[in-house]
Structure formats: structure tokens, C-alpha cells
Amino acid sequence: MIYYLERAGVLWKNFKGFAVGVTDRIREAAAALAEKHRRPMIYLPSSRTNKEQVALQIKARQPVRSGLVAVLSCVEPCRTWFVRGNRATKKLELKLQWGKCLHLYYYLVHEQVGWLSVRLQTWFPFLFQVCLNGREWLARQMDAAGLAYRREDNCFTWVADTARAQALLDEQHRTDWPKLMTPLVQLCHPLHAEITKPIERDYYWTAAETEYATDVMFRERAALERIYPALVHHAVMSFGSEQVLRFMGRPRGAHGSDEVQTDRRRGPDGVRIKHWLNKNSLKAYDKGTVFRTEVTINQPKDFRIWRGPENEPDGRKQWRILRRSVADLHRRAQVSHAGTDRYLTALAAVHVTTPLAQEAVTVCRPVRDEGRRYRALNPFAESDAQLLEAINRGEFAMNGFRNRDIRSKLYESTEDPAQVRRQMAAIGRRLRLLWAHGLITKVSKTHRYVLSQKGHRIVTAMLAARQASIEKLTAFAA
Incomplete structure (x- = not known):
């Protein structure tokens, strides 16, 4: 900002008068734009007013197929520049602080992206914010492509060809954003070129929220x-x-x-x-x-x-x-x-048509595999519950787990080789038990295991049932 004022030839003591003059001209330009398009310009006394709802009501009363719908103005908090006097140094200081100033809201029906809004701060640094809706944009794309769909509010409840619709959505990611935004700046902030001429800078486009x-x-x-x-x-x-x-x-x-x-x-x-x-x-x-x-x-x-x-x-x-x-x-x-x-x-692990008891009965009773008997699992027993929690950890979801990974979760670290071998053998038997019940599968050509589809369903359900309190279950049942 210091560099800008130097290039613009504005003394710090004259900053407020200079800024007020620019702000007045921006407001006049907004009024002229509304008058040119014969659209309303409304001042809102409260910043809590739902501005989009006001604009949509105007659009309903005065339909617009393309172009400006309305200009709304409101005083709102913002970070802006002030010149303050420092009593200690007895000098003026230029500071970026929280304050309030008038903001202009432009609501338009854009030819390419459809319904959008522009928020312009009328005091330095003149932040320019654009809010657009990807689904509104997609509707325009599907109309142009002749793709049938049903829409309710901001949702598509049916699309004739979802793969084609997704391809159209993916095209939005390849947008030349400065090229799309520049005409909006020229329309809603015509003084931008004049204001930035001393430093020859344009807006740097960022995404505040996506x-x-x-x-x-x-x-x-x-x-x-x-x-x-x-x-x-x-x-x-x-x-x-x-x-x-x-x-x-x-x-x-x-x-x-x-x-x-x-x-x-x-x-x-x-x-x-x-x-x-x-x-x-x-x-x-x-x-x-x-x-x-x-x-x-x-x-x-x-x-x-x-x-x-x-x-x-x-x-x-x-x-x-x-x-x-x-x-x-x-x-x-x-x-x-x-x-x-x-x-x-x-x-997807949620299975709403199969009761937990029906799923759990397959692992809560002994099974035989290759002629060998394996005991039943008891998810409410501390040892089995700890094992199920260990294999269900998020860190193992992508790459799976090894004997040493589970051992580190269930046993304290030890330097005794004999103790390590006993722990490895114990974990190996418990993993074989889970494999016999079909809860885990071995990753080919590795020493890693992953949860099977059945394991995802049953382990998640059992742990949820174990952790649920009586009060929560009673409330849920009610």
C-alpha cells in the first residue's frame, strides 16, 4: 500500500480524502450500471439480511434470462487500510485493520455459469469476490449438450447419462479462471483499471472457500x-x-x-x-x-x-x-x-436389511477349516475386542497390516528375543483365527493382510455395538 500511494502521488495525510473520493465514484458507477440495465439498486440496513434470497425474490418478480438482476449494498465488517497517528513517534502510520465499509453485491445470470454473485469492497484494497455454483453451471452445460435431467433446487434427482454429465463437470476443472473473471471485473468494477494503473497490477485470483x-x-x-x-x-x-x-x-x-x-x-x-x-x-x-x-x-x-x-x-x-x-x-x-x-x-459397511445377530452368528460360533477347529470370537471380551480394534485402525485401510504391526498395538515393546518370538507366535495364531472366520485375507506375495468385505461389515458393526451405551441404544430404538 505504501508503494501504491507513492506511485499515485498521494500523501498519507490526504489518504482519507483520496479514498472517500474513489469510494463515491465506485458507488456512482454501480448506480449507473443498475440504471442502464433498468434493474433495482437496494440498500440493506442490516448485514444479516439474506442477500441472495432478496435477489431471488427480485428475479421472481422481474424475470431475467441473462445479465444483471439487482445491485444490493450493505455496510459490513472487513479488513481495510487506515492512516493512524502514532502518539509516541508523532508520525502517521498506514495500517491494515478490521473496520467497516460499504459492500456492493451484484447478482447476475451469467451466459456460461448461470446464477452468480459478485461482492465488491468499496474501500481499499477493493476485494472482489465471486460466488458461483458448479451445479448451476452443469445445468447450462447439459442444456447445451441436449442432455435430459430432472432438477430440484440444487440437486439433480435424475440424469439421462450420468457418465456424460460427469465428463461435463470435469471440464469445469480446466477453466481459464482469469479469462472467466475479467469480464465480471469490467462489468462490476469499471474503475479497477484506473485505480491499479499506478502499479500496473491486476487481481490475483484465489479460492477462499470451495x-x-x-x-x-x-x-x-x-x-x-x-x-x-x-x-x-x-x-x-x-x-x-x-x-x-x-x-x-x-x-x-x-x-x-x-x-x-x-x-x-x-x-x-x-x-x-x-x-x-x-x-x-x-x-x-x-x-x-x-x-x-x-x-x-x-x-x-x-x-x-x-x-x-x-x-x-x-x-x-x-x-x-x-x-x-x-x-x-x-x-x-x-x-x-x-x-x-x-x-x-x-x-457402505452399513447393512440395514441384515440384523447384527444374523451377521455376528457366523463368527460367534466355532468353525472348521481344512479339518481344523477354530474357536468362536467374542467381540465383548477384552482380548478379542482389542484385536478387532487393531485390525480396523485407519492406518491399515490402504496398505494392510503385518504381524509386527498388530503386535505393536497389543503388546508392550520388549528387547527379549524369546519374548518377541512368543508374541509373534501368538499374533500368528490370532490372525489365523480371523482368516478362518473370513474376516481377513492375505495380500498375494506379501506378509500383509487386509480386511475382507465381510470383515469390514462385521468388525465395524461389532465395534459399534460394543462401544454404544445403553442410553444411546435405547434412544436410537425409540
């Missing part, structure tokens, strides 16, 4: 209603911090400053479950005939991207921090999709 959702479509509402309570119960009772970390791409566990939370909440539209990893989240909820899982990224530094250094893109590549820049939006889509995919895979 939401990536995966939808599972059901043919009828009743089918989702039948299984949804079980999905919520399973997510609350079975997904601990280790599972949430794995869903969010952290199979090796948490870092020292990580904070993991799970929240279940009932709202006007039903129950939703939400898992937090710091400021990023993964949630699931139902929308009529659609079960939606959604990853929201507010803090991209928790994820990694394979790229070169910032100042040398073609240099040596390695895993580096995911940036806010739109240059990394394709990677955001990848990690978000992976998160929803892992979550849905974990929820």
Missing part, C-alpha cells in the same frame, strides 16, 4: 429414508478421529496442532453429520432423493500437491502445500473427491 459434493441418487424418497438413520448412527458411533483423518487424506495420523471434531445436528431439513479437520470439513446429509457427501476446504495448507517451487514452476517437483491460487483448483477437486469417495466407501 465445496465439492458427491451425490448418490435414489429412485424414490422412501429408499433413502429407510437407510438414512442407520448411516447417521454409523457415522456418529464408528467414525473417530483416525477415520476422519483418513477420509481427509491423512492416513499417517494427526499433526501436533490438528483439531478433529464430529458434530450431529438436526435442522429444518433433517439431520446432518459433519466432521471437522481444523477449518476444513466433510459432511453428509439427505436432500429428498439424494444422499450428499460434501468436502469444504477453507484451509488448503492441510493438503499437498505435486509441483515445482513457487518461483520456479518447472523446477524439481515434490509434495508441497496446496495453494489458495486458482492454479491449484484442479488438485482441490481431486482431494475433495477422494475424501467423499472414502467416506461413501466406509458408509
Whole structure:
């Protein structure tokens, strides 16, 4: 900012007058744009007013197929520049602080992406924020491609060709974002070129918040209603911090400053479950005939991207921090999709039509394999429960586990070779027991084991039943 004022020839003592003049001209330009398009410009006295709802009501009364719908203005908190006097040094200081200023909201129907909004801060540094909806954009793409679909609110309840629709969605990841955003700047902030002329800079486009959702479509509402309570119960009772970390791409566990939370909440539209990893989240909820899982990224530094250094893109590549820049939006889509995919895979263990007793009876009684008898498993016994918890740990979900991995979870470390051999033999017998019951399978040409499909279902269900309190089970049954 200091460099800008020097290049613009503005003295610090004159900053406020200079900024007020620019702000007035921005407001006048917004009023002129609304008048040109014969659209309303409305001042909202409260920042808590739902601005999009106001704009949609205007659109309903005055339909618009393309172009500006309305301009709304409101005073809201923001980080902005002030010139303050320092009593100690008796000099002026330029500071970026929290304050309030007028913000302009432009609501438009864009020819390419459909319904969107632009938020313009009318005081330095004139932040320019664009909010668009990928499904709104997809509807336009499918209309252009002649692809039939049914839509309810922000959901597609039926699509004639889902593979083709997904391909259209994937095209959004390859968007030239500066090229898409520049016309919006020219329309909503015509003074931008004049304001930035002293330093010859343009906007640096970043993604403050992204939401990536995966939808599972059901043919009828009743089918989702039948299984949804079980999905919520399973997510609350079975997904601990280790599972949430794995869903969010952290199979090796948490870092020292990580904070993991799970929240279940009932709202006007039903129950939703939400898992937090710091400021990023993964949630699931139902929308009529659609079960939606959604990853929201507010803090991209928790994820990694394979790229070169910032100042040398073609240099040596390695895993580096995911940036806010739109240059990394394709990677955001990848990690978000992976998160929803892992979550849905974990929820697939929920078996709502088979009672737990019917599944458990297969492992709670002795079995014979190759003429040898193996005892029954008892998930409520401490030793068997510890074994089941060990093989169900999130860190083993991708690469499986070895004898030494389970041994380290069940026994204390020892340097006695004889004791180590006894522990290895004991773990080997217990793994053979699990294999005989069909809960684990051996990875070919390795010493690793993984949970079988049957193991995923039964182990998850048994551990959930073991950890559930009588009060919670009674409430759930009610």
C-alpha cells in the first residue's frame, strides 16, 4: 500500500480524502450500471439480511434470462487500510485493520455459469469476490449438450447419462479462471483499471472457500429414508478421529496442532453429520432423493500437491502445500473427491436389511477349516475386542497390516528375543483365527493382510455395538 500511494502521488495525510473520493465514484458507477440495465439498486440496513434470497425474490418478480438482476449494498465488517497517528513517534502510520465499509453485491445470470454473485469492497484494497455454483453451471452445460435431467433446487434427482454429465463437470476443472473473471471485473468494477494503473497490477485470483459434493441418487424418497438413520448412527458411533483423518487424506495420523471434531445436528431439513479437520470439513446429509457427501476446504495448507517451487514452476517437483491460487483448483477437486469417495466407501459397511445377530452368528460360533477347529470370537471380551480394534485402525485401510504391526498395538515393546518370538507366535495364531472366520485375507506375495468385505461389515458393526451405551441404544430404538 505504501508503494501504491507513492506511485499515485498521494500523501498519507490526504489518504482519507483520496479514498472517500474513489469510494463515491465506485458507488456512482454501480448506480449507473443498475440504471442502464433498468434493474433495482437496494440498500440493506442490516448485514444479516439474506442477500441472495432478496435477489431471488427480485428475479421472481422481474424475470431475467441473462445479465444483471439487482445491485444490493450493505455496510459490513472487513479488513481495510487506515492512516493512524502514532502518539509516541508523532508520525502517521498506514495500517491494515478490521473496520467497516460499504459492500456492493451484484447478482447476475451469467451466459456460461448461470446464477452468480459478485461482492465488491468499496474501500481499499477493493476485494472482489465471486460466488458461483458448479451445479448451476452443469445445468447450462447439459442444456447445451441436449442432455435430459430432472432438477430440484440444487440437486439433480435424475440424469439421462450420468457418465456424460460427469465428463461435463470435469471440464469445469480446466477453466481459464482469469479469462472467466475479467469480464465480471469490467462489468462490476469499471474503475479497477484506473485505480491499479499506478502499479500496473491486476487481481490475483484465489479460492477462499470451495465445496465439492458427491451425490448418490435414489429412485424414490422412501429408499433413502429407510437407510438414512442407520448411516447417521454409523457415522456418529464408528467414525473417530483416525477415520476422519483418513477420509481427509491423512492416513499417517494427526499433526501436533490438528483439531478433529464430529458434530450431529438436526435442522429444518433433517439431520446432518459433519466432521471437522481444523477449518476444513466433510459432511453428509439427505436432500429428498439424494444422499450428499460434501468436502469444504477453507484451509488448503492441510493438503499437498505435486509441483515445482513457487518461483520456479518447472523446477524439481515434490509434495508441497496446496495453494489458495486458482492454479491449484484442479488438485482441490481431486482431494475433495477422494475424501467423499472414502467416506461413501466406509458408509457402505452399513447393512440395514441384515440384523447384527444374523451377521455376528457366523463368527460367534466355532468353525472348521481344512479339518481344523477354530474357536468362536467374542467381540465383548477384552482380548478379542482389542484385536478387532487393531485390525480396523485407519492406518491399515490402504496398505494392510503385518504381524509386527498388530503386535505393536497389543503388546508392550520388549528387547527379549524369546519374548518377541512368543508374541509373534501368538499374533500368528490370532490372525489365523480371523482368516478362518473370513474376516481377513492375505495380500498375494506379501506378509500383509487386509480386511475382507465381510470383515469390514462385521468388525465395524461389532465395534459399534460394543462401544454404544445403553442410553444411546435405547434412544436410537425409540
